[in-house]
Amino acid sequence: MNKKIIITILLALVATTGQAQVKCHVEGTLETDAWGDEVIICEAGTDLRVVDKPRFHVKAKDGHFSYDIETDFPRLYVVFFLKQQETGSWYQGKFLAENCNVNVTMYKDKRIHIVSNGEEGRKHAVKDSIEDLRFWNPVEVIDNQIDDESHRAEFYKADFISTITKARSLNVDSLPQTYVDSIRQVVDYYMQNKRARYTDAGWQLMQRRDSITADLVPFRFAYDAEHPMLWTLYDVLDAIQALKHADVYVNFDKSQFEPYLTLYHDKLINYYPGHPIHDQIATAETAYRLQPGKLYIDYTVRNIDDQLVPISTLTKGKVALIDLWASWCGPCRSHSIAMIPVYEKYKDKGFTVVAIARERNRQAMENAAKKDGYPWQSLLELNDENGVWRKNGAGNAGGAMYLIDRDGTILSTSTDAEELEPIIKKALNID
The missing domain is CATH 2.60.40.10 (Immunoglobulins)
Incomplete structure (x- = not known):
């Protein structure tokens, strides 16, 4: 040739x-x-x-x-x-x-x-049709029955109906704040105490509904184990991400999601080889393990000179707080602002903050940093170019915090400055 x-x-x-x-x-x-x-x-x-x-x-x-x-x-x-x-x-x-x-x-x-x-689409449609028949169609019948205006008094207690009616018509600008707060407290009570909303007839319907939906997650897992498809790999990814954020939810049931990790490693890790979803799952699983006592990961970020560098070069030898934040995330900025006095107190004793902003443009970060008065410089994760949030398991959340020791061991994942300060002092050997 x-x-x-x-x-x-x-x-x-x-x-x-x-x-x-x-x-x-x-x-x-x-x-x-x-x-x-x-x-x-x-x-x-x-x-x-x-x-x-x-x-x-x-x-x-x-x-x-x-x-x-x-x-x-x-x-x-x-x-x-x-x-x-x-x-x-x-x-x-x-x-x-x-x-x-x-x-x-x-x-x-x-x-x-x-x-x-498509072939994969048809596979998933079969699963959906079985779900509809066994779960969603019966649930819809109950929902339509219990939400029928003409039967509302039969299924909901009169006090609950009265409270919800008042809450929906509240004009907070023209009513005394004490009255508004009292109505909200009652609404909160009903939201937290499901049984208190319903009559005996209504409660029986809701129990029937709950008994139907209780079998939904086991069905999905059993079906996915028996009929693997590409969509199942995305279900695995969703399960890992749900587990990562389990502490955000009250009474979160991990047992609904943990079996997907086992399923993946036992049966699916070699399914559809070469597909990028496997890398995404591996990254998500690594992020899921980022807990106190574990070593923090290394990944590439842009430094203040716009050069790509390993984040480890910015934290080496320091007790460091990795502060993932965004100009559009109010809670993130509140947590960062609360860390300012802590930073000022320990910055000369071996403590540093490595802040990374997840933005669509640089100006938004600079405006927010200036307004909030951060004494540290912030790095920029522009348009998710380096996948920093994904690698930290932060998903599409505004941010997260990781406090790491000098050797890279994670000390805390709290975002509360009051909780973090004593841990920082201990890591710095300050009495």
Whole structure:
């Protein structure tokens, strides 16, 4: 084979490398104009507060839209109304972008019906149809019965109905604050005490509903174990991320999610080899293990000179607080502000703060840092370029904190300055 032919073949290989192997065509119908005519279609896990591209935005015309996806592997995508997302009350429809056609129908009550003729899409549709038959259809019958206005007094206690009616009509600007607070306290009581809301008849219905849904998670796991599919790998990723944030929820039941880790390592780790989801699962699992007593991970960040460096070079030899924050995250900024006096007290004794802001642009970070008066410089994670939040298991949350010792051991994952200060003092050997 002569040199010219070899070069031609190599050029052909280069030309085909990186070309989309998957082409998915989406056709959509809006059954309502209540949420406008703009929908978002993007890969699952995308946070528009940080990564937002024009191609994600799809305008419907006369209630219809179409969209083409070209990607390297079949990947999980989401679709939702932009206006719903902006109000903070929204529902995502999900589908696998594979070599297929996908039909999407979007409704006013946030329901999104999706039909795919792809191989993986059909597999998941079978699971969905069984779920509907065994769980969601019976649950819907109960929900419609108990929420029927004409039977409300039969299922809900009169005091509960009265309280909710008052709460919905509250004009907080014209009523005494003590009265508003009293109504809210009663509402909180009912929200925390489910049994107190219902009559005996209503409670029987709710118990029947709960007995149906109690079997949903075991069914899903058993089905996924018996019928592995690409979607199952995304379920594994979701389970790990849920476990990472378990401490945020009251009475969180880890037993619903922990079996997915075992399932993955026993049966799925070699399923669909080469797919990027495996790297995502490995990263999420590593992040899940980031607990006090474990070594903190190393990863690349941009330093203040805009150079990519390992974060370990910024914390070496120091008791360091890794402060992941964002200009758009109010709680994150409150936690960071509370750390300012702690930092000032111990900065000359071997303590440092390595702050990293998750932003869509640099100016937002600089404005927030200036307003809050941070005495430390903040690094920038622009458009999730280095996957810092994913590697720390922070998902699409605004932020997190990791306090690490000089040797890189995690001392705390608290975000409370009062809790962190004594741990910092002990690590610095200060009495």
